[in-house]
Structures are given as C-alpha cells and as structure tokens.
Amino acid sequence: MSWRRCSTRVDQLPAIELRGLVRRFGERAVLREVSVTVPAGATLAVLGRNGAGKSTLLRILATLLRPHAGEVRVFGEALPRRAFAVRAHLGLLGHDPLLYRDLSGRENLGYHARLYGVAPRRVEDVLDAVAMRERGDEPVRLLSRGMVQRLAVCRAVLHRPRLLLLDEPLANLDPAAGGLVAPLIGRSSGATRVLTSHDPAAALAEADLVLGLQDGRAAFVCPPAGVDQPMLEQLYA
Amino acid sequence: MSWRRCSTRVDQLPAIELRGLVRRFGERAVLREVSVTVPAGATLAVLGRNGAGKSTLLRILATLLRPHAGEVRVFGEALPRRAFAVRAHLGLLGHDPLLYRDLSGRENLGYHARLYGVAPRRVEDVLDAVAMRERGDEPVRLLSRGMVQRLAVCRAVLHRPRLLLLDEPLANLDPAAGGLVAPLIGRSSGATRVLTSHDPAAALAEADLVLGLQDGRAAFVCPPAGVDQPMLEQLYA
C-alpha cells in the first residue's frame, strides 16, 4: 500500500519516490526492491531491526550512497544523477554528528553556513534554539554526548532544508532537549521528514506513513493507524 | 538520603562509596560534592540533563578519570590509588564502543579475552547471546550502529564483571535486542550496576536507587518509589 500522486502540479509532486530500490554491499543485498512514496510535508517513519537497512536507506536519500538498481526521486529529481540539484534541500542527522572535533560548535556551524550560503545570524538562532549558545565556543571534543547531538541537529537544519533525514534523532538527548529540538526537526518544522527510531510507539505518533524494513525488504508500508502489535512483533522477531 | 552500611562483613561491603566527589575540567567543576553509597548487587540509576556529569561520574568509577577531591571506593578499594585492584571487576559500556574498527567482533573480543585471561569459549557464548555469531567475522566498521552496540555489550561483560557501568546501554538497540542483552547487563546479571538513561521511566523501573544530578550536584538520592514527577521535572527543567 503506498501513497498515490493525486495531481501533477509541481508543489504537489511527492517529495520522495522509491521504486524497486536495491543496494548491495559486496554480495549482500541490504535493500531489496524497496518502493515507497512520501508526499511533500509528510513524515515517513522507518522501523526495523538492527541491520535492517534503515541507515543505508537514509544515506542513499542523502546522496551519500548510490543505489544499485531501481528508481530514486527526491523532489522529482532522479538520484544519483541529479544529486547536485537535491543537496541544497537536504538535512541529514545520522549516527555520526559530522562535526570537526577540534572546532567549536560556533565555528563548525559557521563553516556550514558558508558552504550553504546562509547568513551568519542563523547560526546564533539555531544555537539559541537548542540552548547551546553559552557552550558554543568550546571544542566539540570536550562537550557531553548530548550536547554534541544538539549541535548536530543545528547543523542538519541550518539551511532550512525541505527534506529532513533523521536517523534516531533523539538519541542521547535529555527529555527537555527533546522538546527544544521539536520546532527544528519535529512536525512543526514543516519539512518532509524521514525518520528512524527504535521506539516504535514514539515513531508511530510522529508519522504519517510507516515503512517496516525486514532484511532490506519492505515488510509493510502503511499509515500508523494500520500498524498493529502483531505486525511490530513480527518485524522485530 | 543514602544507604547505610549495615555490617562490616566483607561480602556486605557496599560496592560503591562516594563521599564529596569533586571533578573539574579546567575551571569548570563538573561534579561537586557528590556522595552516594550503592550496596553490592543493587542498581543505581543516574539521571540528569545533557552535561550534568553522568558520563564523567562513570568514567571516574571506571578508573579512566581521576577524582580531584573526595573519596571514591569501589568494593572497598580507594580510587585512584587502588585502581589496579578494581579493574578486573569492572565492565564499562560508554558512549563509544571501544572496539577496533578494522578488526571483526570475534577478533576484538578475542583480544579482550586474552587481556582478561578469559577462556576463548566465552567469546562464542556472548556473541551467541546477542545474536551476533553469524556476523562476528565482519570488520566492526562495516556493521550497523546497533550491531556495534551489541558487540560493545559483549566486550563489557566478557569477563563477568561484578560492577557494570552502563552509559545509556540501550541506545541504538532495537526492542528485540533490548531483550537479548537483559541477561548480560540487566538485573538478572547479578552484578552491581550504575546506569544512565534519558528515559526516566525505564530507568526508574530498573533501579534500586536513583541519583539525580543537576549541574554536577546530587539533587536527590533516593529509591525509585521516592522519585515523583515534580522532582523529575525540576531535574530536567
């Protein structure tokens, strides 16, 4: 079961279209014929066991990995060929924070602001939003894990991406920080989102559409209301 | 409120005694006069905001950091002086997996088995316990984040430590894996445990004693039944 495109008006193009996506690492097929369509502005939750292929899927959408077969379209642009056109609109928050450890949070964000052509003021704004303004001048290396995660959130949303790729975004964040980052990466950010989580209940609450990955295959694609306990149990069995 | 030693029989010695523990990084006092006593076999949950000092506390107990003031005793041995005597009984599961990225899980664990004088069979046993036996020969670098975490659990418990220091142990683990590691690092492991978590409900369910850290100070030390919602709200405010 997957969303259907209703009209061809440009702003109604689905944000993400995957058709028969295959990705191998060496001989192992990590994603096998995954198909799903995500409308603009919607949130797709990707669930699955460790090693199911969630991060791999996100890295393909982020143009960091090439698909081996199948069609991948982001905002109508085919990947990997049109990766360049897509990058300005992507924000990736992965397992790694992707920050230079010896630079401060402010310096790291300043670098990214320059790469994305974003005004420097925006750096202060996002630092403020995650309550890291005061600690913004310490090298990332010396911060606690949760503080680093907050900075990683800042990096991912600095350029106001239209598509957020969130790989366990709340890992290491305290409950209060979870609230702080909500305007940046939550539903209220307005962006199309793809998120993974190992907390199915929380993920279902956030999602418009759920993709269950099992050994790289789509076990189910359906709205959260359609996901019941037996399905989840089978997914994690 | 803190546990009191009831008798002086050796096996009833408290597993951990902290009295006025202070640790600074440069000018910043990260732990300020923290005192807590954990009886052998009990579980201490450490709660607190990002940067409260949880990981720092664990690293001090793990003999990786020196305390700057106060008394730290683990199994009756004072740290840092008697660190050497304590190490054989410690298992640390921190933010980093502490595995060589280019070695396989099996090779990593084999190395640790040799360092701890543990029989090689134990490696297969723990790999089996976390369902990583089949993937045990792939370089850690190529595994998914959750698989790496499973291996890190194996590393921490390989030598059957009497004290487990668990820094967000379930991060990145899928719900099924959470069940798999329970016999190794859960209450049923029989070890004294110090664990941190950003899921207060889950932590309270596991704990015999809860330490709330706020800016490096012990905001409260009490059994989980004594922790109510306002206390938590204040802790994360």
Next chain:
Amino acid sequence: MTTYGRGLRGLAIATVVTITVALALVFFYAPLDADQGFVQKIFYLHVPLAITALCGFVFGGALGAMYLRTGEARWDIRSYVAIHLALIFGVGVLLTGAIWAKASWGHWWIWSDPTLTSFLIVMLLFATYQPLRFSIEDRDRQSRYASVFAVVAGAFVPLNFIAVRAAQAYVHPRVLTLAGGNLPGSMRLVFVVSLLGIALLYVTLWKYEMAAKNTRMQVRALRRALLGDDAVSSLKRSAAPS
C-alpha cells in the same frame, strides 16, 4: 556480453609461432655483439618486455579512463587485468635487466640505462596499484579510485621517461636505445620480431584472463539468479575483481 574467448585460439597459435621464430632468430641469426658477447642476446627479451609493459601500463590507463567515462564495471576489470599483466612483465624486465647488467658491467644495477631506471620508477609506482585497490572495500569506489590511479599513472609513464632521459648526462652503450636507431640491420629485424612476439603474448594473456574472469562472473550471476542472493558465498576479501 563480450565474448573474450573469440579468436583466442588463433591468437594463441600466432603467439607461439612468432615467439618460436623470434627465439630461433635470436639464437641462430642475430650476430654476436662485439663487446658483450652472448649475454647481449638478453636484449631481445629485455627491451621488448619493457616496451610491452610500458604500453600495458598506458593501455591500463586508457581503459581506466573508459571506466570513468562510462561507469561500467567491465572497463575497470579490463584495466585491472592490463595493469596486472604489465606488472608481471615488469618483474621480467627488472630481472632480465639486472642479469644483463651483472654480466656486462659486473653490477646488478646500473643507473645509466634510462630504460631500466625509468622502469624502476614506474614499477615502484605501479607496485602500489594493488595495495591501493586492496585497501578500499566498496566495489564502486574501488573501481573508481583504481581507474583514477590508472589514468594518472598512465600519464606519468611518458613524463617520467622525459625526466629520466634528461637526467642522463650521457647514455651508456648506444645498443640500449629503444628506437634502435643505430642497430645493425640484422639486429633490428630480430628485435622487431621479438617485440611482436612479446606483444602478442601480452594480448593473448590479457584476453585469456578476461575470458576467465568473465566466465567466473557469469557463473556467480547464474548461481545468484537460481539459488538466491544468500546462497552465493561471500567472496573472500580480495583485490582482484571478479
């Protein structure tokens, strides 16, 4: 799919015939060198090997460029085989060169021969091709990086030659010059036939190896199609694409 096996037999026969003729010429026709005597005849092996190997390296670079243009894995495999064969020939060049030097000048190594000296440098560079490949896991990236290396190193071959030639204040015995500009006519004939034989040998081996790799790949693909992904055992970690 290209069938590398086609024409392989004819090519193999031509190779054997040419090399036999070349050997006969070397031993029974080519004149004995006035200064160096019999050992000079290793020249008919050494220099053709060197020329073939150098051309093989450049050939590998061209194939690598094709990979970069098309992104099709077979170009990379062709480049790999071309470079690996050239490496094997190159070992032969260094060995024959050393033997020649020892016999003629009493040293295992002489710097005054620009063929040998540039060849040493080229070999030192290409000796890193395999380790480089070997230390990249991702197959796409492996192909891409190996091809980039092949292109850069292929361009390096002629430049290196220019630099080394220029550094040689004097060129030792003129017999050694590649073009054979001042070889006696009979020597030149033998040389050309030898060169042809060695070059044919290279082409034959290249086609043979490609055919073998191709077959292996097809077998694996068939097994995968018939028995499913998981039935095909993972390749052991290997630098050799197949």
Next chain:
Amino acid sequence: MRDERAPGMWRTALAVLRKDLLLELRGLETVPAMILFALVTFVIFHFGLGRDTIDGQLAAGVLTATLLFAAMLGINRLFVAEREQGGFDAFLLAPVDRTALLVAKALALLVFLAVLELIAVPAFGLLLLGPPLGSRLPGLVAVLALGDVALAVIGTLVSAIAVHTRARDLIGPIVGLPLLLPALIAVARGAGPVLAVHGSGAPPGRWVAILALYDVVFALLSYAVFDFLLED
C-alpha cells in the same frame, strides 16, 4: 531547482581554506612542525655526511630531500586530519562544487610550503651551504616555487585518493613519492648548478621547462579526475 544561495567554487574553496586554517590554529600548527623537522634533518645530514659545508649537486639533493619529507608531514595532515576530525561527510552533503576542496587543499599546502621555505632555505644557507646564498636566491626561488606547485598538486591528489583507503597514512606517501619523482629530479638537478661554488646562479632551462610541464599536466589531470574521488 538549483538553490541560488549556494556559493560558487571560489567562495567554497575560501570557506574550506578558512576552516583548515582554523583547525591549524587549534592543534599544534603544522607549519612549525615542518620547520622543526627540516632543521633537525639538516643537522642529521651535517653529522651524517661528516662535512661542515656542502655545495652543488650534493647541496641540492640534500635540500630537495629535506623539503620533500617536511612537506609530507603537512600533506598527510591536511587530509588525514580532515577525516579523523569527523566532519568530512558533511562537505559531501553540501550543494557545492567539490573541486573546491582540491583547490582549497592545494592552496593551503602552497601556503604551508612557502612559509616552510621562507625559514628552511635561509637556515640551510647558514647551517650547511658552502657558497653564499645571496646572488643564488632568485634562481633557487624559481626552482623551488615550481617544485612547490608539483608538491601541492600531487600531494592533494594522492591524499584525496588515500583518505578513503584503510591505510591512509601509508598509501599517501607510497603512491605520492614515485609520482613526485620526476619533479624531484628536476628540482634537484635544476638547483644543483645554482648552488655550485662557481655556478651561474641561473637554473638550467631544461629543468625549469620540465618542471613547468609537469606542473601543468598534473594540475589539469587532477582537476579532471578530482570529482570522481569525492563521489559517493
């Protein structure tokens, strides 16, 4: 759909260069390390050769080898540090021309090398060189500058290859050294007559031409292949 805010190649290169220089200032600076290394190497040669002063081809050879090994420290650092610091993938995510990274790294290396030579060459003149440096300086500077370009371009190219391999700190040097050999030969041979006691002070045109050719060919080649190295 191309976002118009994203900066062009030169602005990107400047952003990367700026970040690299910041990182430099954080850690121990690479350049002082390179200089110290060169100085110690001069001392080693002084005692190793057992000679108080050297000139001509020997001096040129020693100077070239020393600068080469000092440069290797800096080359390794620019890319290995980039990787080790953990922010590299973020550059790949950005909507920028990736060639900018090549340009920025090569520029950074050129700056490092220029500063290194600003100190190491006079030190060489003081510590080891027999004939006075004065009148020889212009010729030497010309040869070294051309050599620096080769070092910067090939160093960047090779590091970009090495950074994705497992043994990054080894692959770089062992691939780079043979590739640099023709340029090094040209530098040493070009500088030899300049440093001779009765030298003319001008480097032989042949070597300058070879060096220039080498620089141009490899700069173009690197520019052409660099995009492939940063894909995926």
Next chain:
Amino acid sequence: MRDERAPGMWRTALAVLRKDLLLELRGLETVPAMILFALVTFVIFHFGLGRDTIDGQLAAGVLTATLLFAAMLGINRLFVAEREQGGFDAFLLAPVDRTALLVAKALALLVFLAVLELIAVPAFGLLLLGPPLGSRLPGLVAVLALGDVALAVIGTLVSAIAVHTRARDLIGPIVGLPLLLPALIAVARGAGPVLAVHGSGAPPGRWVAILALYDVVFALLSYAVFDFLLED
C-alpha cells in the same frame, strides 16, 4: 582482591602484539610500505646527488636518513592507528600491567625494522653502494641493530606521548627526531668507515659504545616513565 585470572606482563604484551599484527594484516601491511618507501628514497637520492654509486660517510648518511624516514612511517602507524581505531581506552580498563603496551609496541617496531632492513640494505647495496657489501655486512648489521633498538624504544616512548595530544601525527616526529639525533649520528658515523672503499669493515668502537649506552639508558628510562604516560 587482585584477580588471579588476569595475565602477566608478558602474556599481555603478546596479546597486544598479536592484535597489532592482526590489524596489520587487515590494512595494507606497514612493512611492504616501508620497504617501498625506502626504495623510492634511494632513487631520489640517486638523482638528487647525481651520482651512480656512493661510499663511505655519504653512503652511511644516505642509508641512515632513508631508514629513519621509513621507520617513521611504521612508528606513526603503530600508535596513531591504535588511537584512531577506537579501541585504546579498553586497554586502559583492563587489569593488566600497562608497561606491556610499551614492550609490545617496541617489539613490533623491532620486527618491522628488521624486516625492512633485510630488504632495504641489500637493495641499497645493489642500487647505490659502490664497494661490495659482502665483507662489510657484519659490521653494518651490528651498527644497524643497535640503531634499531634506539628507534624502537624512543619511537615507542614518543608515540605514547603523542597519542594523547591533538596533533598526534606531528608530535611524534618533532619530539622524536631531536631525541633520536645522538643515536642517528652514532649510526651514521659508525657505518661510515664500514662503507668506505678501503674500510676495515669494522665500525669504530667509540660509536658502537655510544649507541649501546644510549639504548640501555633510554630503555630503562622508558620503562620507568611509561606508566605515567598512560594514566588518566
């Protein structure tokens, strides 16, 4: 309360050595890289010096410098890799004698250097050295062996310091080189007469004695201070 299962110093050292060799086999092997590096350096010196063969003090200087630079690759690798691989802190957690790490790394380095020289010295004899190596071999081996001990011990000590600093790959060389200077001078001066055309084949006793003294002093010193380096 000391756990009796925990292995002694030698068994720990063997465990670490074993792990290092495993890591070696994973990546590109360090030793081949060192050998390749040394060979290229010989070629560089050939062209740099503009001489087909060398002998005596010059030969000794070139050989010493080459082996030093090749050794630096190996030294860097043993400790930087340890850190970068991410498993280092786990060693600090284990109930073992930390000096075992020093012993293991120094042993690994000695093995690397021995294999390197097994190939690089004959290659030097073939490629650059004028006088035949044959009768000179015993004297040369003696000097080089003593030099290897110094390289291994000081390399390990310095790397252990460097591994905790930010610019690890730089601190090693720049602290290590000055410390190594006396040993390197002794190696070069000791090997000079051995490699001379009309040499006796025996290294001067003075330099051999200095080298041996240096080895012993630094081995003891390293052993004494090593525990402090790995604390906290």
